[in-house]
Amino acid sequence: MQEDRRLAVLRAIVEDYVATEEPVGSKALVERHGLNVSPATIRNDMAALEEEGYLTQPHTSAGRVPTDKGYRLFVDRLTTVKPMSQAERRAVTTFLDGAVDLDDVVHRSVRVLAQLTRQVAVVQYPTLSRSTVRHVELVALTASRLLVVLILSTGRVEQRLVELDRELADDELGTLRSRVNLAATGEQISDAVIALNALVAGDHPASPVMSLVVETLVEAMSDHRSDERIAVGGTANLARFGDSFDSAVRPLLEALEEQVVLLKLLGEANSGGAVTVRIGAEGPYEELSSTSVVATGYGPGDALASLGIVGPTRMDYPSTMAAVRAVAKYVSRVLDEG
Amino acid sequence: MQEDRRLAVLRAIVEDYVATEEPVGSKALVERHGLNVSPATIRNDMAALEEEGYLTQPHTSAGRVPTDKGYRLFVDRLTTVKPMSQAERRAVTTFLDGAVDLDDVVHRSVRVLAQLTRQVAVVQYPTLSRSTVRHVELVALTASRLLVVLILSTGRVEQRLVELDRELADDELGTLRSRVNLAATGEQISDAVIALNALVAGDHPASPVMSLVVETLVEAMSDHRSDERIAVGGTANLARFGDSFDSAVRPLLEALEEQVVLLKLLGEANSGGAVTVRIGAEGPYEELSSTSVVATGYGPGDALASLGIVGPTRMDYPSTMAAVRAVAKYVSRVLDEG
DNA sequence: CTTGGCACTCCGGTTACCCGAGTGCCAACA
DNA sequence: TGTTGGCACTCGGGTAACCGGAGTGCCAAG
Numbered sequence: 001m002q003e004d005r006r007l008a009v010l011r012a013i014v015e016d017y018v019a020t021e022e023p024v025g026s027k028a029l030v031e032r033h034g035l036n037v038s039p040a041t042i043r044n045d046m047a048a049l050e051e052e053g054y055l056t057q058p059h060t061s062a063g064r065v066p067t068d069k070g071y072r073l074f075v076d077r078l079t080t081v082k083p084m085s086q087a088e089r090r091a092v093t094t095f096l097d098g099a100v101d102l103d104d105v106v107h108r109s110v111r112v113l114a115q116l117t118r119q120v121a122v123v124q125y126p127t128l129s130r131s132t133v134r135h136v137e138l139v140a141l142t143a144s145r146l147l148v149v150l151i152l153s154t155g156r157v158e159q160r161l162v163e164l165d166r167e168l169a170d171d172e173l174g175t176l177r178s179r180v181n182l183a184a185t186g187e188q189i190s191d192a193v194i195a196l197n198a199l200v201a202g203d204h205p206a207s208p209v210m211s212l213v214v215e216t217l218v219e220a221m222s223d224h225r226s227d228e229r230i231a232v233g234g235t236a237n238l239a240r241f242g243d244s245f246d247s248a249v250r251p252l253l254e255a256l257e258e259q260v261v262l263l264k265l266l267g268e269a270n271s272g273g274a275v276t277v278r279i280g281a282e283g284p285y286e287e288l289s290s291t292s293v294v295a296t297g298y299g300p301g302d303a304l305a306s307l308g309i310v311g312p313t314r315m316d317y318p319s320t321m322a323a324v325r326a327v328a329k330y331v332s333r334v335l336d337e338g
Numbered sequence: 339m340q341e342d343r344r345l346a347v348l349r350a351i352v353e354d355y356v357a358t359e360e361p362v363g364s365k366a367l368v369e370r371h372g373l374n375v376s377p378a379t380i381r382n383d384m385a386a387l388e389e390e391g392y393l394t395q396p397h398t399s400a401g402r403v404p405t406d407k408g409y410r411l412f413v414d415r416l417t418t419v420k421p422m423s424q425a426e427r428r429a430v431t432t433f434l435d436g437a438v439d440l441d442d443v444v445h446r447s448v449r450v451l452a453q454l455t456r457q458v459a460v461v462q463y464p465t466l467s468r469s470t471v472r473h474v475e476l477v478a479l480t481a482s483r484l485l486v487v488l489i490l491s492t493g494r495v496e497q498r499l500v501e502l503d504r505e506l507a508d509d510e511l512g513t514l515r516s517r518v519n520l521a522a523t524g525e526q527i528s529d530a531v532i533a534l535n536a537l538v539a540g541d542h543p544a545s546p547v548m549s550l551v552v553e554t555l556v557e558a559m560s561d562h563r564s565d566e567r568i569a570v571g572g573t574a575n576l577a578r579f580g581d582s583f584d585s586a587v588r589p590l591l592e593a594l595e596e597q598v599v600l601l602k603l604l605g606e607a608n609s610g611g612a613v614t615v616r617i618g619a620e621g622p623y624e625e626l627s628s629t630s631v632v633a634t635g636y637g638p639g640d641a642l643a644s645l646g647i648v649g650p651t652r653m654d655y656p657s658t659m660a661a662v663r664a665v666a667k668y669v670s671r672v673l674d675e676g
Numbered sequence: 677c678t679t680g681g682c683a684c685t686c687c688g689g690t691t692a693c694c695c696g697a698g699t700g701c702c703a704a705c706a
Numbered sequence: 707t708g709t710t711g712g713c714a715c716t717c718g719g720g721t722a723a724c725c726g727g728a729g730t731g732c733c734a735a736g
Contacts, residue, residue: 002708023698025697025698025699026698026699027697027698028697037709037710038709038710038711039698039710039711040709040710040711040712041708041709041710043698043699043700044708044709046699047699047700057698057699058718059716059717059718060698060699060700060715060716060717061697061698061699061700061715061716061717061718062697062698062699062717062718063697063698063699103567134479135477135479135485137475137477137485137487139473139475139489141472141473147473147489149475149487149495151485151497157495157497159439159489159495233595234595235573235591235594235595236588236591236592236594236595238591239587239588239591239592249577250574250577253573253574253576253577254574254577256573256574257571257572257573257574361729363728363729363730364729364730365728365729366728375678375679376678376679376680377679377680377729378678378679378680378681379677379678379679381729381730381731382677382678384730385730385731395729395730396687397685397686397687398684398685398686398729398730398731399684399685399686399687399728399729399730399731400686400687400728400729400730401728401729401730677736678735678736679734679735679736680733680734680735680736681732681733681734681735682731682732682733683730683731683732684729684730684731684732685728685729685730685731686727686728686729686730687726687727687728687729688725688726688727689724689725689726690723690724690725690726691722691723691724691725692721692722692723692724693720693721693722693723694719694720694721694722695718695719695720695721696717696718696719697716697717697718698715698716698717699714699715699716699717700713700714700715700716701712701713701714701715702711702712702713703710703711703712704709704710704711704712705708705709705710705711706707706708706709706710
C-alpha cells in the first residue's frame with residue numbers, strides 16, 4: 001500500500017519535473033495530482049525515496065529531483081505506453097514515403113525524428129554486412145580500366161576502379177560479369193564473399209583478372225568505413241538546454257562530431273527488438289552524464305542498423321520512446337519495399 | 339598622415355579585440371602596439387573613427403569595439419595576407435589526399451576546415467550541372483527491367499530504375515548503350531542533355547525504349563535536389579561562443595539545419611575566384627547579424643560549388659580567409675585528379 | 677596637431693540583506 | 707503502524723547599496 005503510493009509519488013515527481021524543469025516540492029505535488037494525503041505524508045515518502053537513491057535534493061530545503069536511478073525505475077516500471085497521435089503517425093508515414101533513395105530515407109528519418117521528439121536525432125546508415133547484393137556491374141571505361149559497381153539491396157552503391165595489366169575483350173567481360181553475378185547476386189554480403197572466393201579458388205589456373213575483380217569486390221564488401229556513416233539532425237534543439245551550457249551542451253556537441261562515440265552509443269541498442277534507454281552516466285562516457293540516449297534497431301529483425309535520439313536526462317521518456325519506435329518501424333517498412 | 343594613423347588604429351583595435359574579446363582602450367593600445375603617440379591622441383582618433391561609424395562603445399566610458407563597417411574596412415583594405423604555416427599546409431594536403439571517394443572528400447574538407455579555423459565549416463557538394471559525364475551504364479536486371487547508372491566526373495553516381503513494356507535483347511542493349519555513351523560521355527551535363535534529346539529526335543520512328551532511357555537520364559541530370567546537399571562540421575566550435583548564447587548560437591544552429599539558408603549564404607561566394615566575406619547584417623538574414631560568413635568557390639574555375647565557414651563577426655579574418663582559400667585550392671586539385 | 681591634466685561616467689564585482697519555498701522533526705492522533 | 711498538523715530552521719536567489727578602476731571627453735598649453 002505505502003509501497004504503491006511511493007511509486008506513484010516517484011512517477012508524479014518525474015512527470016512534474018520533466019514538465020516544469022524545477023525541483024518539485026511536497027505541497028505542489030499533492031495539489032497537482034489527486035493524492036489524497038497531506039504534504040507531510042508525501043515528505044516522508046520522499047525522504048524514503050531519497051534514502052533509496054531514487055531522488056535527490058539540489059540543496060537542503062529545495063524540492064526533489066529524480067536521480068538517474070529514479071529515471072531508470074520510471075522507465076522500466078512506471079511508464080505507460082503513450083501512443084502517438086493519429087496526426088503524428090500520418091506525418092511520419094507521408095514524410096518517409098516521399099523518399100527517393102537511401103540517402104533521402106536517412107535524412108528524412110533524422111529530420112522527422114528530431115521534429116517529433118524535439119531532441120537531437122541520430123540515424124546510422126544501413127550496415128553493409130546485413131544487406132544483400134542486388135547486382136554487380138562491370139564497366140569497361142577503357143579496354144584496360146574497369147569500373148566495378150556494387151549495388152546493394154538497401155540502395156547503397158559502392159564503386160571501385162580497377163587497373164588491368166592487359167586489355168580485356170568484350171566477351172571476356174561478359175562471362176566475367178555473369179559468373180560474378182551468378183555467385184553474388186541475391187546473397188547476403190557474408191555469403192557473397194564466400195561464394196566469390198570460391199569462384200577464384202575453383203579456377204585452375206586462376207585468371208588474374210578474375211582474382212583482381214573478386215579481390216576488389218570483397219574489399220568493397222568488407223569496407224567497414226562506410227558502416228560508420230551517420231546522419232545527425234535537430235541540433236537546433238540543443239538551444240533548449242538553456243542552462244548548463246558548458247556542462248551539457250559542449251560535450252554533446254563534441255560527441256556529435258565524433259562518429260565513433262555516436263556509433264557506440266547507438267550500438268548498445270542493436271540487440272533485441274525493443275527500444276533501449278541509456279540514462280545519464282550508465283554508459284562509459286562521463287562527460288555525457290547529464291544526457292540520455294533512446295535508441296533502437298531498424299530493418300529486418302531490427303538488425304540492419306540503429307537510430308535514436310540523445311537529449312537531457314530530464315526528458316519525456318514515454319513520448320520519446322514511442323516516437324523512436326514508430327520511426328524505426330516505418331523506416332524498416334520503407335526499406336523493405338524499396 | 340593622421341589619416342594613415344587612424345587606419346593603423348582601426349587595424350590595431352580589430353586585432354586586439356579579436357585576440358582579447360574585450361573592448362580596447364586608448365592606453366592599452368599604445369602599449370601593445372608601437373604607436374609613438376600619447377593615449378590622448380589615440381582618443382581623438384578613436385572619437386573620429388566612431389564618428390565615421392567604424393567603431394562603437396558598448397557603454398560610455400568603456401573601450402571601443404569595431405562595428406560591421408569597421409570590420410568591412412579592415413577586411414577590404416587593411417588585411418595583410420597571412421600565409422598558413424608549413425605544417426598546416428601539409429596537414430591539409432595529406433588529410434585530403436587520403437580521401438577515397440566524393441563523399442569522403444567532402445567530409446574530410448569540412449573537417450579540416452573546421453579544425454583549421456576553429457569555426458563551423460560548411461561544404462557544398464559539387465553541383466551536378468557543372469560536371470561532365472564520365473560514363474552511362476545500362477544494366478538489365480531482368481529482361482524488362484533496366485538499371486540506368488549515370489557516372490559523373492566528380493565521382494557522383496546517380497541511378498534510376500526503368501521498367502520496359504517489352505523484353506530487350508542483348509544486342510539491342512549493346513547498341514543502346516553505345517549510342518547513349520557516344521552522345522553523352524565526356525560532355526558537360528548541359529550539353530549532354532541537348533545531345534541526348536537530339537538522339538531521340540533523330541530517330542524515325544523514335545524507339546520507345548530509347549526515349550524512355552533518355553528521358554530517365556535527362557531527368558537524373560536535371561535533378562537539382564542533389565545539388566542542395568551540404569556537409570556541416572565543427573559545430574562543437576559553437577561552444578566557444580560562450581556569451582550571447584541565445585542571440586547568436588540559437589539562430590545559427592537553426593540556420594545550419596536549414597540547408598536552403600546555408601546554400602544562399604554560400605551561394606553569394608560563387609562568383610569571382612576570390613574569397614568572399616559577408617559581415618554581420620550585410621546579408622538578408624537579420625538573425626545572423628552577429629555572425630560572418632567566409633566562403634569561396636572551388637573546382638575548375640571555382641564554379642563547381644562553394645565552401646566556407648561561418649563564425650562570429652569577431653573573428654580572425656586574415657587566418658580564416660587564408661584557410662578557406664587553401665582548402666578550396668586543394669579540394670579543387672583533388673577533384674581534378676580523381 | 678599633440679599632449680598632459682582632470683573631472684566624470686559607468687561597468688562589474690562584492691557585500692549585506694531579506695523573503696519564501698521547502699524541509700525535518702516531533703508530538704498527537706486513528 | 708502510518709498519517710497529520712505544527713513549527714523552527716535552512717538556504718537559494720533576488721534586490722539594493724557600495725566601491726574601485728578603467729576609460730572617456732574636454733580644455734588649455736606646448
